[in-house]
Amino acid sequence: xxxxxxxxxxxxxxxxxxxxxxxxxxxxxxxxxxxxxxxxxxxxxxxxxxxxxxxxxxxxxxxxxxxxxxxxxxxxxxxxxxxxxxxxxxxxxxxxxxxxxxxxxxxxxxxxxxxxxxxxxxxxxxxxxxxxxxxxxxxxxxxxxxxxxxxxxxxxxxxxxxxxxxxxxxxxxxxxxxxxxxxxxxxxxxxxxxxxxxxxxxxxxxxxxxxxxxxxxxxxxxxxxxxxxxxxxxxxxxxxxxxxxxxxxxxxxxx
Amino acid sequence: xxxxxxxxxxxxxxxxxxxxxxxxxxxxxxxxxxxxxxxxxxxxxxxxxxxxxxxxxxxxxxxxxxxxxxxxxxxxxxxxxxxxxxxxxxxxxxxxxxxxxxxxxxxxxxxxxxxxxxxxxxxxxxxxxxxxxxxxxxxxxxxxxxxxxxxxxxxxxxxxxxxxxxxxxxxxxxxxxxxxxxxxxxxxxxxxxxxxxxxxxxxxxxxxxxxxxxxxxxxxxxxxxxxxxxxxxxxxxxxxxxxxxxxxxxxxxxxxxxxxxxxxxxxxxxxxxxxxxxxxxxxxxxxxxxxxxx
Numbered sequence: 049x050x051x052x053x054x055x056x057x058x059x060x061x062x063x064x065x066x067x068x069x070x071x072x073x074x075x076x077x078x079x080x081x082x083x084x085x086x087x088x089x090x091x092x093x094x095x096x097x098x099x100x101x102x103x104x105x106x107x108x109x110x111x112x113x114x115x116x117x118x119x120x121x122x123x124x125x126x127x128x129x130x131x132x133x134x135x136x137x138x139x140x141x142x143x144x145x146x147x148x149x150x151x152x153x154x155x156x157x158x159x160x161x162x163x164x165x166x167x168x169x170x171x172x173x174x175x176x177x178x179x180x181x182x183x184x185x186x187x188x189x190x191x192x193x194x195x196x197x198x199x200x201x202x203x204x205x206x207x208x209x210x211x212x213x214x215x216x217x218x219x220x221x222x223x224x225x226x227x228x229x230x231x232x233x234x235x236x237x238x239x240x241x242x243x244x245x246x247x248x249x250x251x252x253x254x255x256x257x258x259x260x261x262x263x264x265x266x267x268x269x270x271x272x273x274x275x276x277x278x279x280x281x282x283x284x285x286x287x288x289x290x291x292x293x294x295x296x297x298x299x300x301x302x303x
Numbered sequence: 304x305x306x307x308x309x310x311x312x313x314x315x316x317x318x319x320x321x322x323x324x325x326x327x328x329x330x331x332x333x334x335x336x337x338x339x340x341x342x343x344x345x346x347x348x349x350x351x352x353x354x355x356x357x358x359x360x361x362x363x364x365x366x367x368x369x370x371x372x373x374x375x376x377x378x379x380x381x382x383x384x385x386x387x388x389x390x391x392x393x394x395x396x397x398x399x400x401x402x403x404x405x406x407x408x409x410x411x412x413x414x415x416x417x418x419x420x421x422x423x424x425x426x427x428x429x430x431x432x433x434x435x436x437x438x439x440x441x442x443x444x445x446x447x448x449x450x451x452x453x454x455x456x457x458x459x460x461x462x463x464x465x466x467x468x469x470x471x472x473x474x475x476x477x478x479x480x481x482x483x484x485x486x487x488x489x490x491x492x493x494x495x496x497x498x499x500x501x502x503x504x505x506x507x508x509x510x511x512x513x514x515x516x517x518x519x520x521x522x523x524x525x526x527x528x529x530x531x532x533x534x535x536x537x538x539x540x541x542x543x544x545x546x547x548x549x550x551x552x553x554x555x556x557x558x559x560x561x562x563x564x565x566x567x568x569x570x571x572x573x574x575x576x577x578x579x580x581x582x583x584x585x586x587x588x589x590x591x592x593x594x595x596x597x
Contacts, residue, residue: 100475122474132475140468142532142580151465154458155477164459213476 051114053078053217053248054099059108059118061094061272068094070272071108076217081239081249083263085256085283087292091272092252093135096221099250100132101125113216126155131214133206135221135252141195145186148194148205149177152212177212184208184238200231204238211242218242220251224258236262260284268292309437315545316440317501322525322537323447324494329523330532331460332487333467334384335392338399339522342492344514346372346499348406351418351509361424361504365497372496373489380488384481399516406511417510424504440501444538447494452534454490463487467532528569530576539577539584 052075061069069091076082084092097103099110101122110118117125126132131152140148150168153176157163181187184204189197194205203223210218220239224232232255239262243249253259259266260280268276268283270292276283283289325339349371353364383394406412413419424431424439431439454460462483465473470480503509525544529536551561573582 102471121479122471123477123479126475126477134472134475138469138472140465140472142468143464147461147464151461151473151478152476154461157458158462158477158479158482164462165453165457167456168458168461169456209472209476 050078052076053080053113054250055109055111056095056099057109057111059095059098059110060106061091061098061103062106067272069098069105072269072272072274074267074274074277076248076250078248079243079246080265081243081251081263083259083266084250084252084269085254085259085266085289086269087254089271090269092254092269093221094272095269096132096219096250096252099125099219100130123158126213127159129214129216130219131210131212131217132219133203133210133221133223135225137199137202137206139194139197139202139205141193143194144191145181145194145197145205146174146177146190149180149208149212150174152209153177155213180208180212183241184211185234199226200228203227203235207235207238207242211247214247217248217250220249222252222254224253224255232258306433309434311545311549313437313440313505315541316437316444317498317505318522318525318545319538319541320440320444320447320501321495321498322522322529322541323444323451324491324498325522325526326491326531326533326537327451327454327487327494328491329526330536331455331467332463332484334484334488335388336395336488336491337392337516337519337523338395338397338402339491339495340514340516340518341399341402342372342376342495343499343502343518343522344402344406344509344511345375345492346496347503347509347514348412348418348499349496350500350503351421352412354422354504355418355420361422361500365500368500369493369496372499373493376489376492377485380485380492384484384488396516396519399514399519403511403515406514413510415510417508417513418503419508421503421507421509423507436505443497443501447497448534448538450490450494455534459483459486527576530579530582533576533578536576536578543577 054076056072056074059069059072060067072095084095086092094103098105098118101117101120101124105118108118109116112128112130117128140151150173153173154168178190181190184207186201186204186208189201194202197205207220207223224235227235236258239249263280265278266280266283267274268289275292276286276289321339321343325336328334328336346368349368350361350364353359353367354361379398383391383398386394407415426439462473462478465476465478466480466483474480521544525540526536528543529540554561573579575582577584
C-alpha cells in the first residue's frame with residue numbers, strides 16, 4: 049500500500065483523571081473507507097475532535113500528508129482539505145439549503161481580506177452548489193430553510209458541506225444514527241460513490257451492520273483504547289471485540 | 304413640515320444609522336451588544352473634540368472619527384468577543400458604564416458639563432440645519448444601508464451568518480469565528496461613530512448621559528422591534544420607537560403602559576420583530592424591497 053494520508057500516533061486526551069483517549073495509533077490510506085467502531089463513550093467522537101482541532105491532544109501526533117496538524121485550530125484544518133459532519137447535526141438553520149453549501153464553498157475566500165468582499169450570489173457559485181446538492185440527493189431542496197429539514201436530509205446536507213471542504217478527507221460522525229433503513233441504504237451508496245470520486249473517508253459508527261458493510265478496514269475503540277484493527281471479517285471474529293461490543297449487543301442491534 | 308417634526312425626524316434618522324451598526328453586530332454576526340451607545344458616544348465626543356479643540360471641520364474630522372470608533376471597537380472587541388451570549392451581554396454593559404464614566408469624570412471630556420459650542424456642519428459654504436440636516440442624515444442613512452446590503456451579499460457577510468447560526472460548524476468550513484466576529488464588531492462600531500458624529504453636530508451640546516446604558520437598551524429595542532438581521536429593521540424600529548413618545552404625548556401619564564402593551568403584543572404575535580421571519584409585514588415588504596434577512 050502507498051503512503052498513508054492520515055497518521056494518528058500515540059494519541060491521548062485526558063480530561064482530568066479521565067483518559068478519554070489513551071495511546072491510540074492508526075493510519076488511513078488514500079481512497080480508503082476506515083471505520084472507527086466502539087460502544088458509547090469509547091472515545092470515538094473525542095478522536096474526531098482531536099483530528100479536527102476541536103481539542104488539543106494531551107499527547108501524541110496527528111499527521112496529514114506528512115504535515116503535523118495537531119494543535120491547529122478547526123478552521124485551519126478545514127483549510128487543509130478536511131471536511132467533517134457532526135454527530136448532532138449543526139445546520140445553519142435560518143439559511144437555505146443552498147446557502148448552507150455556499151458557506152462551505154467560501155472556504156477559498158475566508159482567508160483573503162480582498163476576496164471576502166466579493167458577492168457570493170453569483171450564478172457560477174449557485175450552479176456549483178446545486179451540482180453538489182444533486183450529488184447527495186438534495187436536488188429541489190435548495191430554497192428550503194435548513195432548520196425545517198428532517199434529520200435524514202440534514203445528514204446529507206452536512207455531507208454536502210463536508211464534500212466541498214474535504215478535498216482530501218472527510219470525517220463522518222455517526223451519519224447513520226437516527227435514520228430509517230431505506231435512508232441508511234441511500235447513505236451507504238452515497239458514501240461508496242464518494243470514495244469512487246477519490247475521496248478518503250473516516251467514519252464513526254456504532255451501528256455494527258453498517259460499519260461492517262461499508263468499511264475497508266475498522267479500528268475498534270473501547271474506553272479510549274484501541275482494542276482491534278483489521279478487515280471487517282477479522283473484526284467480526286475478534287474475541288476482545290465480541291466481548292467489549294458485539295457480544296453484548298448481538299440481537300439487540302438490529303438496525 | 305414644522306421645525307418640531309423635522310427635529311423628531313432627524314433624531315429618528317440618526318438613531319436608524321446607529322442601529323444599522325448594531326444590526327451588523329447583533330443581527331448579522333449574532334453577537335449580543337448592550338453597550339452600543341458607548342461607541343455612539345465615542346463618535347460624538349471625538350467629533351466634538353476634533354471640531355471644538357482641534358478646529359477641524361465636520362468633513363475633515365469624519366474619517367478620523369470613524370477610524371477612532373473602529374479602532375476602539377477592535378481593541379474592546381478582541382477581549383470581549385472571546386466570551387459568548389450572557390457573558391458578552393454583561394461585558395458590553397460594562398464597556399458602556401466605563402466609557403460613560405470616563406466622559407463624566409475626566410476633565411478633558413468636559414466632565415459633568417459635557418461639551419458645548421459644537422459648530423454646525425458646513426456644506427458648500429452654507430450652515431447645515433433644519434430640513435437640510437435631515438436630508439444630509441437621509442443621504443448618510445442610504446449610504447449605510449448600501450454598505451449593510453453589500454455586507455449581506457459578500458462572503459464576509461455569509462461567513463458572519465454562519466458564525467451566528469453555528470459557530471463550530473462554521474469553523475469546520477474554514478471560517479475563523481473570531482475574525483468575522485471582530486470584523487462585524489468593527490464595522491458596527493464604525494457606523495456607530497458616524498451616528499455619534501451626526502448627533503454631536505446636530506445637538507451641538509453633548510454630555511455623558513446622552514450615551515448611557517438606557518440608550519443602548521433603547522437602540523437594541525429598536526432593532527428587536529424591527530427584526531434583527533433584517534436590512535430595513537433599524538429604520539422601522541427607529542421610526543416606531545422615535546415617533547410613539549410624540550404620538551402618545553397627550554396620554555403622557557399612560558405612556559409606559561402603552562409601551563408595555565406594545566412589547567407584550569410583539570412578544571406574543573411577532574417574536575422575530577416586525578420584519579422578522581414569518582411576520583405580517585415581511586410578506587408585504589419582501590415582494591417590493593430587496594435585502595431581506597439572510
